[in-house]
Amino acid sequence: MKITDIKVYKVKPRWIFIKISTDEGIDGWGEMISGTKTETVVAGAYEMGKRIIGRNPMEIERIWQELHRSFFRGGPINGTIVSGIEMALWDIKGKYYNAPVYELLGGAVRDNIMVYSWIGGDRPDEVVESALDRLDRGFKAVKMNATEELHYIDSFKKVQEVVDRVASIRNKVGYDLEIGVDFHGRVHKPMAKVLAKELEPYKPMFLEEVVLPENEEHFAEIAQHVATPLATGERLYTRWQFKNIFKQGAIDIIQPDVALVGGILETRKIAAMAEAYDMAVAPHAPYGPIALAATLQVDACTPNVFIQEQSLGIHYNKGFDLLDFVKNKEMFQYKDGFVELPTKPGLGIEMNEEFVEEIAQEGLIWTNPMWKNYDGTIAEW
Numbered sequence: 001m002k003i004t005d006i007k008v009y010k011v012k013p014r015w016i017f018i019k020i021s022t023d024e025g026i027d028g029w030g031e032m033i034s035g036t037k038t039e040t041v042v043a044g045a046y047e048m049g050k051r052i053i054g055r056n057p058m059e060i061e062r063i064w065q066e067l068h069r070s071f072f073r074g075g076p077i078n079g080t081i082v083s084g085i086e087m088a089l090w091d092i093k094g095k096y097y098n099a100p101v102y103e104l105l106g107g108a109v110r111d112n113i114m115v116y117s118w119i120g121g122d123r124p125d126e127v128v129e130s131a132l133d134r135l136d137r138g139f140k141a142v143k144m145n146a147t148e149e150l151h152y153i154d155s156f157k158k159v160q161e162v163v164d165r166v167a168s169i170r171n172k173v174g175y176d177l178e179i180g181v182d183f184h185g186r187v188h189k190p191m192a193k194v195l196a197k198e199l200e201p202y203k204p205m206f207l208e209e210v211v212l213p214e215n216e217e218h219f220a221e222i223a224q225h226v227a228t229p230l231a232t233g234e235r236l237y238t239r240w241q242f243k244n245i246f247k248q249g250a251i252d253i254i255q256p257d258v259a260l261v262g263g264i265l266e267t268r269k270i271a272a273m274a275e276a277y278d279m280a281v282a283p284h285a286p287y288g289p290i291a292l293a294a295t296l297q298v299d300a301c302t303p304n305v306f307i308q309e310q311s312l313g314i315h316y317n318k319g320f321d322l323l324d325f326v327k328n329k330e331m332f333q334y335k336d337g338f339v340e341l342p343t344k345p346g347l348g349i350e351m352n353e354e355f356v357e358e359i360a361q362e363g364l365i366w367t368n369p370m371w372k373n374y375d376g377t378i379a380e381w
Contacts, residue, residue: 001022001023001024001026001056001057001058001092001096002022002023002054002055002056002057003020003021003022003052003053003054003055003056003057004021004022004023004053004054005020005021005053006018006019006020006021006045006046006049006052006053007019007021008032008042008045008046008049009356009357009360010034010038010042010360010363010364011288011320011325011356011359011360011364012320012359012362012364013320013366014034014287014364014366015031015034015287015288015364016031016032016033016034016038016041016042016045016084016364017029017030017031017032017288017290017351017356018030018031018032018045018049018084018085018088019088019353020049020057020085020088020089020092022057022092024096026092026095026096027091027092028057028087028088028089028090028091028092028093028095028346028347029087029088029091029290029347029349029351030083030084030085030086030087030088030089030091030263030290030294031084031087031259031287031288031289031290031291031294032045032080032081032083032084032259033076033080033257033259033260033287034364034366035076035080035368036366036367036368037077038364038365038366040077041077041080041081044077044078044081045081045084045085048067048081048082048085049085051066051067052067052085057089057092057093058089058092058093058096060086060089060090060093060265061265063085063086063089064082064086064262064263064265064266067081067082067085068082068238068262074237074238074240074241075237076235076237076260078237079237079238079260079261079262080259080260082262082263083257083258083259083260083261083262083263083266084259084263085263086262086263086264086265086266087258087259087263087264087290087291087294087347090104090263090264090265090294090297090346090347091346091347092346093346094345094346094347095345095346097345098345099345100297100300100341100342100343100344100345100346100348101264101294101297101346101347101348102297102298102300102301102341102342105264105265105268105297105298105301106301107301108300108301108341109300109301109302109303110299110300110303110305110341111341112338112339112340112341113296113299113300113305113307113308113338113339113341114140114141114306114307114308114337114338115139115141115307115308115309115310115334115337115338115339116139116140116141116142116143116178116180116307116308116309116310116337117134117137117139117141117142117143117310117312118142118143118144118286118309118311118314119131119134119142119143119144120144120145120165121145122145122148122369122381123145123148124144124145124146124147124148124165127144127165127168127169128168128169128172130142131169131172131173131177131179132172132173134177135173135176135177137334138334138335138336138337139177139334139337140177140178140336140337141177141178141179141180141205141307141337142169142177142178142179142180143179143180143181143182143205143208143309144165144166144179144180144181144182145182145184145186146162146181146182146183146184146186146187146195146199146207147159147161147162147183147186147187147195148186148371149186149371149372149373149374149379150186150187150188150191150373150379150380151188151191151373151374151375151377151379152188152190152191153190153191154191156194159191159194159195159198160198162181162195162198162199163198163199163202166179166181166199166202166204167202170202170203175203178205179202179204179205180204180205180206180208180231181199181204181206181207181208182208182209183195183207183208183209183210183211184208184209184380184381185209185211185212185213185235185380186379186380186381187210187211187380188211189211189215189218189221189222192210192211192218192222193221193222193225195210196210196222196225196226196228197225197226199226199228200226200227200228203228204228205229205307206228206229206230206231206252206253206282207226207228207229207230207231208230208231208232208255209231209232209234209235210222210230210232212380213232213233213235213236216232216244216245216248217248219232219245219248219250219251220248220249220250222250223250223251229252229253229280230250230251230252230253231251231252231253231254231255231282232245232251232253232254232255233245233251233254233255233256233257233284234255234256234257234260234284235260236256236260236261237260237261237262238261238262238266239262239266239269239270239273242254242256242270242273242274246273246274246277246279249277251279252279252280253279253280253281253282254270254271254274254279254280254281254282255281255282255283255284255309256270256271256281256283256284257283257284257285257291258283258285258291258294258295258298259285259287259291259294260284263294264294264297264298267283267295267298268298268301268302271298271302271304271305272302274304275303275304279304280304280305280306281302281304281305281306282305282306282307282308282309283295283298283299283305283308283309284309285308285309285310285311286309286311286314287311288311288322288325289322289323289325289326289332289349289351290347290349290351292310292311292322292332293331293342293347293348293349294347295308296308296339296341296342296348297342297347297348300341300342308339310332310334310339312332312334320359324352324355325351325352325355325356325359326349326350326351326352327350327351327352328344328348328349328350331344331348331349368381369381
């Protein structure tokens with residue numbers, strides 16, 4: 001079997017799909033992250049894709065090594081391109097052997113996968129109503145952004161607003177819902193210590209990205225202030241960027257993104273490293289249907305995954321949602337807060353390529369919001 005063609009689709013609201021074709025008529029789908037550099041990612045995918053035309057798609061690890069190990073390696077652009085190509089190759093391989101990808105990675109270790117739902121939006125509000133809605137729909141856990149703009153040192157009033165939002169959910173539903181709180185890198189170390197400490201009485205499921213990953217040395221300091229599990233990893237790529245996190249020992253939950261970190265097998269390798277350090281995994285997956293399908297394959301065969309992010313109805317999905325581009329919509333049907341393991345070959349997803357092509361004609365311009373503090377300085381989004 002040989003790779004014969006690669007197509008890249010820019011799809012609203014903020015997704016990039018890649019399709020790899022072979023001379024035996026088996027196609028594979030992958031997904032890349034647009035971020036604020038959509039055109040760069042697309043151009044890079046075609047540039048790197050040319051290198052694998054004519055290659056055997058079954059040699060996933062060999063191709064991965066060749067694409068990753070350039071002289072200037074790593075970075076989010078290269079990382080997401082390699083990830084998209086890699087998951088498409090696994091889709092081909094699974095279809096060739098008529099098996100879900102997780103069956104080729106050791107088989108299932110679980111019966112189903114717990115998922116959580118986003119509430120509150122970028123600047124969180126109406127969190128109680130949203131939490132009650134998710135509880136009524138059977139979810140066992142939700143996640144919300146903690147705060148909006150926050151300066152290096154800021155008013156305790158903003159901290160109290162975060163605490164009040166989390167407390168309002170806890171007071172309404174008790175412990176029937178787990179609550180993940182995402183600092184989103186918006187909080188700098190001085191305020192992160194304060195906010196983490198103030199939230200602790202409400203027993204969050206975890207605190208995510210309490211500081212930016214480039215400030216990873218401060219995870220240990222914040223961990224000394226609270227017993228709440230700390231999570232990070234969505235902006236990291238390849239197992240080498242996770243090494244210091246494992247060595248430091250302050251983080252309890254890693255959140256690798258299959259569409260950034262290097263793909264399915266790289267995510268599985270990172271999870272295995274985390275297992276050796278007795279750490280949990282909650283993969284990052286707020287993007288499109290292909291990335292989520294690939295992530296579920298990893299979840300199925302990874303024992304230290306305890307919950308899965310999913311983006312149906314997330315506040316970024318304006319105009320289109322995951323199910324709009326999927327034929328087998330039952331793959332993402334949740335019951336009592338769980339999703340069943342995929343059963344179809346490859347990634348298990350059947351894409352509506354005609355609709356993908358149609359929407360791709362409209363183009364894609366997506367940038368993350370640019371926020372400013374009260375004094376005009378740049379604020380983290």
